Amino acid sequence: RGTEIQLLDCKEGNTNMQWVINAVDPYDNAWIGPIKLKNKTDQCLDNTDGDLGKGNNLQIFKYQSKTNQTWYFKDGILQLYNDPDYCLDLSGGHTSNNNNIQLWECQDGNKNQEWIYDQSNSQIRLAMDLEKCLTAGMGKSKYYYDGSNVEIYDCKDDDDKVFQQWNVGGMSDLSTGSNQRIHLVKDPTKCVDIHAADEANGTNIAIYNCH
Numbered sequence: 001r002g003t004e005i006q007l008l009d010c011k012e013g014n015t016n017m018q019w020v021i022n023a024v025d026p027y028d029n030a031w032i033g034p035i036k037l038k039n040k041t042d043q044c045l046d047n048t049d050g051d052l053g054k055g056n057n058l059q060i061f062k063y064q065s066k067t068n069q070t071w072y073f074k075d076g077i078l079q080l081y082n083d084p085d086y087c088l089d090l091s092g093g094h095t096s097n098n099n100n101i102q103l104w105e106c107q108d109g110n111k112n113q114e115w116i117y118d119q120s121n122s123q124i125r126l127a128m129d130l131e132k133c134l135t136a137g138m139g140k141s142k143y144y145y146d147g148s149n150v151e152i153y154d155c156k157d158d159d160d161k162v163f164q165q166w167n168v169g170g171m172s173d174l175s176t177g178s179n180q181r182i183h184l185v186k187d188p189t190k191c192v193d194i195h196a197a198d199e200a201n202g203t204n205i206a207i208y209n210c211h
Helices: 159-164 169-173
Strands: 017-026 029-031 040-047 058-062 071-074 077-080 085-088 099-105 115-118 123-126 127-134 148-155 179-184 190-194 205-209
Touching: 058 099, 099 148, 123 159, 127 159
Parallel strands: none
Antiparallel strands: 017 179, 029 071, 040 058, 058 148, 071 077, 077 085, 085 099, 115 123, 123 127, 127 148, 179 190, 190 205
């Protein structure tokens, strides 16, 4: 049934009491959570070792509900959720295949940090060149695993597309505003849940895996 939710006195700094109301709608146009490979959902976009230094490398790694795997996607900018001063960035702005994707300080108007989620193909495209996509190890190992590099590459429409397809949470619901959730700050995969979707008075509310 999940862990029951209870009412207690507020305590500053207690992460068990910190929540995010994730209302994905056409006005807010934002989403918080992991960015997972569509055909291998146990692998996600990861800030290597959680290092917040400029130029820190991004990789594919097993999803572990960590803060360095949680992203905030709003207005085409992908920010690291636990430190929104840092953004997903195309190194040097070079669009040549295999150029590295890194963590960098967010800068207004920086084209290296502007992205578009192509819902129809599940691809994250570079806004300044829509023929370039966020890619997991394409062109090198042809296989992704813990530590696989994340880079820019020509967007694919063949079998190699799987290296470029991502599950970006509620982004598919942006036009409807239907994906509205309250989830824990310390673990965005856990949401406030009505047991068995029962709307009767007195139904228990608990913390449960987000769906």
